[in-house]
Amino acid sequence: MSQILVVNYGYNNGHSENANAICLYNIIVNDPKNHYIIVTDIGGHKIKQDCKNAEIISLSSGLNHAESRDVFKKDVMGFCEKIILEKSISNLLIVSFPIFCAKIGYKLKKKFSHLNFLFYQLDSYSVNASLRLKNVLFPIRYFWDYIIFRYADKILLTHEIYGKYQRNFLFKSFFHKMISIGIPIMNITKFNYRDNNRDCIRVVYIGSLNLQFRDPNPYLRLLYNHIKDIKNFELIFYGHNNDVIDNLILSQYGKKMVLKSFVKPNDLSEVIRNADFLLNICNESLDILPSKILEYIGYRKPIINFTPNNKNIGVKYLADFPLKFNFYQNKNNEGFKDFVLNNRNNLAPYEIVEKNYHSLTTKFIVDNISKIYK
Incomplete structure (x- = not known):
């Protein structure tokens, strides 16, 4: 020891x-x-x-x-x-x-x-x-x-x-x-939690917002046209700086968008388990990775990835994840509505996620660190 x-x-x-x-x-x-x-x-x-x-x-x-x-x-x-x-x-x-x-x-x-x-x-x-x-x-x-x-x-x-x-x-x-x-x-979970009793489709974002690095507004303006006709759609932001969301966007979404305070680490798993989709917002810088995307992959839930372009590091990390939709800033994002309607309560297969992301898991990383100690 x-x-x-x-x-x-x-x-x-x-x-x-x-x-x-x-x-x-x-x-x-x-x-x-x-x-x-x-x-x-x-x-x-x-x-x-x-x-x-x-x-x-x-x-x-x-x-x-x-x-x-x-x-x-x-x-x-x-x-x-x-x-x-x-x-x-x-x-x-x-x-x-x-x-x-x-x-x-x-x-x-x-x-x-x-x-x-x-x-x-x-x-x-x-x-x-x-x-x-x-x-x-x-x-x-x-x-x-x-x-x-x-x-x-x-x-x-x-x-x-x-x-x-x-x-x-x-x-x-x-x-x-x-x-x-x-x-x-990243910890790849084996649970198969699905909530069939809830009527709404729940998309959850957890983290801070920032107009310089992670501005959600351009994406939210585009997103609304895709989800406005989806009954009981709910987008929840848990985090810091929710006030950066434009008031006109808040008014447009109405009850479809909910702003909540930052979720405590001990409550994180429960919030994610009760989500149908997890929202990631890529940094504007191509090679700065939001660490939250690694946590999301581990939960195996469908991921909606807001990204400025296909060269962003977030797109690279999600390339081998089966249930994702890259939602681009300057595209029509055809097929998004179908992705949402068809993948509620779906989970990426554990065996595929474990195979594709094993070298990024906490256990793999910690085992390698442990080998360096005297």
């Missing part, structure tokens, strides 16, 4: 709400043979422990959010040093964002050279083109990526970010450390 020290901001087991903490939870819960010591910011009175192979240490119990961040950044380095010495830690795992956690990782590695420092970057700090356009301090981002990569023993990346770094000559000296490993979020 290996012992792994983890520094993560926002970790709260299966109750975590930020993407990096959720992915960390998926790693831990699928790796029972190793022991994880997690140093986090969330107040101890709020943490609900549900991983037997994890020890969670809070540095800001009882403090509010603003205070906890300051205390965490101030105290975490000394606290981690103490744990490394007392428990003879050999492995350090940092799941980034935020970047200050990665900075702590490189400082610990610099002080304790024996550490096996794994830097898991789920969201690029320096090669994200959409961020670069707005950030005049982007050279600083390159600097910190370079420093952290220099000290990391292995750099674990999503497949898309791996490709970006491999095309960037500034990081050529670190190519041998980089591993294209994916996002630990």
Whole structure:
């Protein structure tokens, strides 16, 4: 059994709400043979422990959010040093964002050279083109990526970010450390849940909306012409920033569209089980993957994929999924109504999904991470 020290901001087991903490939870819960010591910011009175192979240490119990961040950044380095010495830690795992956690990782590695420092970057700090356009301090981002990569023993990346770094000559000296490993979020379910007692056809979107990266309005204007005559059609948005949906569109859809608050992680499965179709909205950037699409595939329910064009990474990931409809921004999307009417209560065959997506499952990814530990 290996012992792994983890520094993560926002970790709260299966109750975590930020993407990096959720992915960390998926790693831990699928790796029972190793022991994880997690140093986090969330107040101890709020943490609900549900991983037997994890020890969670809070540095800001009882403090509010603003205070906890300051205390965490101030105290975490000394606290981690103490744990490394007392428990003879050999492995350090940092799941980034935020970047200050990665900075702590490189400082610990610099002080304790024996550490096996794994830097898991789920969201690029320096090669994200959409961020670069707005950030005049982007050279600083390159600097910190370079420093952290220099000290990391292995750099674990999503497949898309791996490709970006491999095309960037500034990081050529670190190519041998980089591993294209994916996002630990897909779990292919075997359940065959169908709701034959509900009259309406329910389409569900879960996640945040953003006018710059995931603007739903152009798609919704087109969609209405396809669903206006479908009796009891219901489109539900669970998430942040629902106010970006145009008021004219809300008025047009009327009772066919419902806006709800962000669904808590523990309630996610129930919401998806009660949906007939799952809606994904691709990012405008061709190679930024919404991780939600991986979760959707795992549930095997029919997926409606809003995409600007057929070159988008979301279209690529859905290519081998049997029950999907790519709904394009600038096409008439012929056949969509039939797809909806014919596929309610259908599920993609488990055997096909498992065969086509096994290498993207959480278990496959975690097994490969586990092999890197000392």
